[in-house]
Amino acid sequence: MTQTLTSQAILEVLQPVQDPELQKSLVDLNMIRNVKIDEGNVSFTLVLTTPACPLREFIVEDCQKAVRTLPGVEEVSIEVTAETPQQKSLPDRQGIAGVKNILAISSGKGGVGKSTIAVNVAVSLAQSGAKVGLLDADIYGPNDPTMLGLSDAKVMVRQGPQGDVLEPAFNYGVKLVSMAFLIDKDQPVVWRGPMLNGVIRQFLYQVDWGELDYLIVDMPPGTGDAQLTMAQSVPMAGVVIVTTPQTVALLDSRKGLKMFQQLNVPVLGIVENMSYFIPPDMPDKKYDIFGSGGGQKTADELGVPLLGCVPLEITLREGGDNGVPIAISAPDSPSAKALREIAQRIAGKVSVVALA
């Protein structure tokens, strides 16, 4: 006896299929929409929580398998789209209209590659189809414009009903605002708490960010006023801590971690940069200069996930200097792949926090 296919039956067989990251049913998460049946042809839309979903192929395959168990099904076509969930709002912190998730990239000390990671994560997320902004809050050494090929950009200021509004610069799919746009590059700037506070708040609220899935904030290194201002002003989806494998870096990372935990900012995980060296003339070789397994050990000691390890690669540094991020110039290089996976993991964790 042939049963008639119904959308109800389709949703029932899809009920046990889970989003592996969120560990909840796709149906309960309202990720299956628009179910249509035309004789044996079934079609629906799978709405992921981030366009950078690392597991999209697996989820699609699981859906295919589940629907094909129904008698009478001949074809299953799944259209995949994404709707990034909005992070939770906090009563004492003012969100930015149109910006769904604000996340910070931080490091215990300078020079560990925080800006390199922030820029390439931003570009990787944009490449996946997400709407991305980058706020260069590293007021002491604002490098993001150079790394994003925007060193000569100027921010436009226009008059809005509530005062001046800055128009971000834009390249490689990423909107950027940086202190470098506002200061003379050769003049040292001495920042005092209240001034710094004002500038960071201006970069958050007086910029025409438009609609963004992710606003990535490249923090200055350490645990100072900028971190405090940021964490206390806006609700943050989370922070990513960048570290290097040396043991001294662990101490600095721990300080940063404690501060964000005290400020109730979820720590999404750590990224270990300069983990191992890949010689340019021997791309299949890998040298563990600082010993291996350091990243995992650091993550375990800090009790947070390791989001990934980025190798020390000359092309990654060159990309930063030349203003063409490696995610654009050499997307198949080991560091670009590592950075893309890190961006996907960050997006996954942000969804988990937003939907918790």
Ligand SMILES: Nc1ncnc2c1ncn2[C@@H]1O[C@H](COP(=O)(O)OP(=O)(O)OP(=O)(O)O)[C@@H](O)[C@H]1O
């Ligand atoms: N994995 C890597 N391989 C090669 N070079 C790297 C890597 N990571 C970073 N670098 C280089 O190291 C230098 C410092 O990196 P970056 O500016 O990103 O660090 P940072 O932590 O943001 O520094 P600070 O905040 O102190 O300015 C840059 O020249 C960058 O290109």
